[in-house]
Amino acid sequence: MNTDELGDPDARSFLVGDGDWPFNGFIVRRQAKIFAYANICPHRRHPLDLEPHAFLIDNGNLIRCTSHGALFCPETGVCLSGPCAGHRLMALSCRADPDGSIRVSAPETLRDCYLPE
Numbered sequence: 541m542n543t544d545e546l547g548d549p550d551a552r553s554f555l556v557g558d559g560d561w562p563f564n565g566f567i568v569r570r571q572a573k574i575f576a577y578a579n580i581c582p583h584r585r586h587p588l589d590l591e592p593h594a595f596l597i598d599n600g601n602l603i604r605c606t607s608h609g610a611l612f613c614p615e616t617g618v619c620l621s622g623p624c625a626g627h628r629l630m631a632l633s634c635r636a637d638p639d640g641s642i643r644v645s646a647p648e649t650l651r652d653c654y655l656p657e
């Protein structure tokens with residue numbers, strides 16, 4: 541993915557790997573900064589976007605899990621309100637190269653990154 545493909549604010553999901561457990565993550569661009577998280581809500585481990593790429597609300601100020609409404613800080617992944625308040629999304633190392641390419645370090649499969657209960 542390239543920064544040219546993202547607005548600001550904007551968010552996009554991505555998959556890495558294949559088979560039964562491809563890794564599902566998402567990238568957030570906000571105020572020219574890039575963040576990446578596993579697409580796993582710490583509440584019930586659902587993907588956050590029931591509608592593809594629908595992560596951001598409030599003009600990009602919040603990430604929302606559409607399952608039960610948990611709200612997360614885009615910069616830290618901390619849940620600010622909802623059923624998992626105080627927990628956080630699994631952050632992924634990421635950067636944007638000078639040519640705009642976004643590089644994310646993600647596990648190969650979801651099986652490798654399930655969060656503790």
Ligand code: FES
Pocket residue numbers: 581582583584585586605606607608609610622623624
């Ligand atoms: S699964 Fe995300 S708030 Fe319940």
